[in-house]
Amino acid sequence: MTSAQIIDGKAIAQRKQAEMAEVVANLSLQIDRPPGLAVLMVGDNPASAAYVRNKERACQKLGIASLGQHFAAEVGQAELEQVIDRLNQDDRVDGILVQLPLPEHLDATALLNRIAPNKDADGLHPFNLGKLVRGEEGLRSCTPAGVMALLHEYNLDPAGKTAVVIGRSILVGKPIAMMLLEANATVVMAHSRTKDLKSVVQNADILVAAVGKPNLITAELIKPDAIVIDVGINRITDATGKSRLVGDVDFAAVSEVAGHITPVPGGVGPMTVTMLLHNTIWSYCRKHGISYS
Incomplete structure (x- = not known):
């Protein structure tokens, strides 16, 4: 029995993409492409x-x-x-x-x-990463921006909360840490050299797992009612030879402890594509002097 509220990234992505389709249709009437x-x-x-x-x-x-x-x-x-x-x-x-x-x-x-930099749809150019560090407007890395959008949609304000990010890649770990910091969370970064991962993670009000190790995060690591964001995508093969996608979090067990949790698949993944499309439209509008957020 799942006690945590499921953060439905697929549903939110579908709604946001429908809204963006309307924006594109209206803009295409104003602009010749x-x-x-x-x-x-x-x-x-x-x-x-x-x-x-x-x-x-x-x-x-x-x-x-x-x-x-x-x-x-x-x-x-x-x-x-x-x-x-x-x-x-x-x-x-x-x-x-x-x-x-x-x-x-x-x-x-x-x-x-x-x-x-103004066409950097993935938000990974040093210029745009620098804008993020400085807290300036610019193109944001898609997966971290998708995570922040999910938190916003569920009214999960990071301000004042302890956020633990596991993984320090330039794709996810570092930019999501900066975005959470920008949202006034107290951010702790954990990684492969972290000596006592359990003690670090157990303090997390918000946990972002972005490592790429199946079921790394178990229920005993989770603070009751924590917000658990699973960015990991791992393909595993079960005893019958069937393969399936799982995250970095033991979803079934952690769902019994957490307050909110993203599933894999259907959580962060759909929002990554959505933010890629958002970035493309943002650059398009910027080029034509149109406001878009």
């Missing part, structure tokens, strides 16, 4: 291919032009840099995203840094 998003995918990673398909379908549903390209796994760094340079100059393109992970011979950081 729709917003444009270019997703660059390299190779045939099945998970990446599924993510890209989801993004392309979402673009189609919202009326956003999908201008992405798919490259063979052997593509060179120079070719990709030239493609990004062209997209930076293309007036039809408002957002550019390089689908990660990339093959090992490619320098992902150099490619991400080559994207024009």
Whole structure:
């Protein structure tokens, strides 16, 4: 029996995307083109291919032009840099995203840094991360921004709460810590070198798990009525040979203790795509001097 309230990211994402579709439809009447998003995918990673398909379908549903390209796994760094340079100059393109992970011979950081900051749909350019650190308006990393949107939708104000973030990646851990700090939480970061994870996590009013280890977070670690945000996505195979997605949190057990919890799938994931679309529309509006938040 689940006692925690489920934070339904899928339902919120659907509602927000419906609202964005209306915005795009109205703006497309004023401006002679729709917003444009270019997703660059390299190779045939099945998970990446599924993510890209989801993004392309979402673009189609919202009326956003999908201008992405798919490259063979052997593509060179120079070719990709030239493609990004062209997209930076293309007036039809408002957002550019390089689908990660990339093959090992490619320098992902150099490619991400080559994207024009005003077209950085994933919010990972140093310029935009710097804006986040300074608390200035700008494009925000999609998954952390999605987490903050979920907290807002459920009226879960981080102000004054102790927030523990497990994981310190530039994709999720570091930017979500900055966003929670900006929202006046007291933020503690835990990671692989944290000596006593249990004592750190047990103080969390808000726990964000972003590590990539199935069932790392067990019920005994959770403070009663804590808000548990599970960013982890792990594919496991059960005894019957069937595979399924699970998070970093032991959902069934933790649900008995927590006050609110995100499921996997259906929690943070749908909001990541939603914030990508939001960023694309934001850049589109900014280019045309239109306010959009």
